[in-house]
């Protein structure tokens with residue numbers, strides 16, 4: 309299930325503009341700064357295939373063809389489009405914009421939501437959404453809301469807990485990643501009566517990388 313080839317294909321701002329070759333895809337989504345791009349890089353073992361940013365809203369970097377969202381956003385730079393990366397010439401990893409980015413103007417945030425949700429509801433080749441949750445901080449309401457929206461719309465999802473290498477810090481609620489994960493699972497169980505498949509990861513230690521790739525391979529072969 310290893311990645312031997314990875315290639316940035318295109319950025320799209322509308323579902324209709326996404327690649328039309330019909331191969332299966334997995335979307336990475338999560339709160340801004342949760343570590344989507346880092347995870348993508350870790351999965352493909354490359355440093356800079358997807359752009360990462362130190363602070364939410366730093367550099368724009370070199371992903372081209374992302375015109376349609378406002379220049380205001382482009383200049384502060386984040387993952388803003390639906391970015392397709394073709395893996396082993398047979399499936400896609402898709403990097404989506406982060407949600408809950410407070411610095412984005414309200415109208416843009418709404419747009420953003422709209423096109424991401426349109427993608428979830430209408431992208432027929434989407435096999436599963438990989439919802440990233442930061443395990444180094446206490447449970448965020450917006451993450452639970454996102455998960456329940458996906459659940460209500462019957463979009464298959466896998467929970468990916470990120471930053472599991474981080475140690476507990478007082479300012480982050482004083483809990484270990486394992487404890488935050490458990491809290492999230494308990495809360496999500498209240499919504500779903502069940503917990504979706506979940507994997508604990510770190511882009512620093514590459515924890516969970518093989519498990520994710522194996523899980524994706526299994527989902528593709530269904």
Ligand code: GTP
Pocket residue numbers: 338339340341342343344345346347359360361362363364365386387405406407470471472473474509510511512
């Ligand atoms: P946006 O595209 O801006 O929404 O962010 P993103 O979700 O793509 O996050 P990104 O990968 O850019 O990572 C955000 C910050 O978290 C960076 O400073 C990363 O170095 C850091 N980070 C990401 N993953 C991990 C991890 O597993 N462990 C630790 N310790 N830090 C991480």
Ligand code: MG
Pocket residue numbers: 344345346359360361386387
């Ligand atoms: Mg990103």
